[in-house]
Amino acid sequence: MGELSKKIGEHGERVVLKFVEKLGWTSPSDGESLICNKSLKHQRTKDTPRTTHGIDLFYSYKSQLEDFTVNNLLISVKYTSNPYPTPPNSKFKQHLKDIAETVECFARSDLRNETNKEYESFGIRRSSDTGVLFWLSSDRESEQDIVSKVSSVILDKELEFSNIQIIDNARASFIYNSISSVERIFSESDIKFHYAFSSSNYTDQNISKFGSVLPVEYLTSPILPMRIIDQNNDKQKFCISSIESYNESAMKRLLNFASDISQDFSNEFVFLFTKYDEEQNGASVKKCIRTLGEKSSNIKVFVHSSVNDFRGLINE
Known part of the structure; x- marks a missing residue:
């Protein structure tokens, strides 16, 4: 089962990698790891402090919609061969918590500092850090518009993030179909x-x-x-x-x-x-x-x- 899950995960990352390249997000870095700055707050198992956060894909670019701004995108890929769960709330909150905590620790990371420095010559004055969660299913018979199902979910008050974009099957299909x-x-x-x-x-x-x-x-x-x-x-x-x-x-x-x-x-x-x-x-x-x-x-x-x-x- 573990090997199957690994293959499904790798399949999903390849799909999302090709997808984001279609958006012009070319050559994103993969497999980035951050030091966890909130080891107790972010722990997954009691009495086992968290040490790192993994980033599936990372991409940065100079914003064209905000003056003198660099956008740092932390991309998380959650890909399954099964239908979306019914109801989806619990799994959604789990995925959202994971990327929100990664964004929180990214704010104090070396990766953020190094990336922002690369854009100083463009006159950058600020950075905008966004989590992008791709929650996709290869099951064609399941509900495709999962975001509308979780729109009223009450989130954990301890989560700290400025912006997270959620991409489900319906949204991914719309964007891909439009461009293609x-x-x-x-x-x-x-x-x-x-x-x-x-x-x-x-x-x-x-x-x-x-x-x-x-x-x-x-x-x-x-x-x-x-x-x-x-x-x-x-x-x-x-x-x-x-x-x-x-x-x-x-x-x-x-x-x-x-x-x-x-x-x-x-x-x-x-x-x-x-x-x-x-x-x-x-x-x-x-x-x-x-x-x-x-x-x-x-x-x-x-x-x-x-x-x-x-x-x-x-x-x-």
Whole structure:
């Protein structure tokens, strides 16, 4: 049983490694170990103080959404061949506690200090430490959206962390399908992630408007904004992939959003929904475009369905 568990764990880490590379998180370090600074608080067995925390994958990058900030990502992989447990609360709290304690000790670690120093030449003034928990199952028949099932779980008050992102099967599939579908449909174009501008990232002159690294903040967003750049003439299309199935309300909302923020670089919009059928929904799309009034004559709209499966990454 122990050997089987080890193989399943290694399989999961390979899947997640390929997944994060698709996000532009290239060459993350693996097998990092931290000294535990709260050995009694973090002990797993009574009277056995904890000495270390393991990090499955570690990745850092200069934030494009916050001025002068480096993002340090501590990635934990929990992968099982079994269905998600019913109910999932107990196992979820166990996984969350493990990564939260790792993030807590990372704040005082040599790894954090060394990583932050590497970015000093970029004018970095602060760092943001985020735990990323991949809780995935290879069982295709089990409940896939497990995060919604644990959203009301009461967490241990002693846990200390600023931000943890939870990625379950449903979320991993949405992100993977979004990127893979755009790459397939626009195979002769470069695909970049669009970086939103706000009051948090307008003074850093080295911040880009788009790039190959997915911001960690986008992991749990209901939409994924991308730019599709023609390799021959650099012409851009603005793409938004939605976690929703196609409906008129969502289409109108995304049309207005796209037309408002893309005026300076594109009038061609691509929308992806988890379910979309041209025969059934095509007339509805045209109706939504007409609601833009005069703007509708100056834009081009393409709508597609996103389909695929992140589990296939193990075979790539």
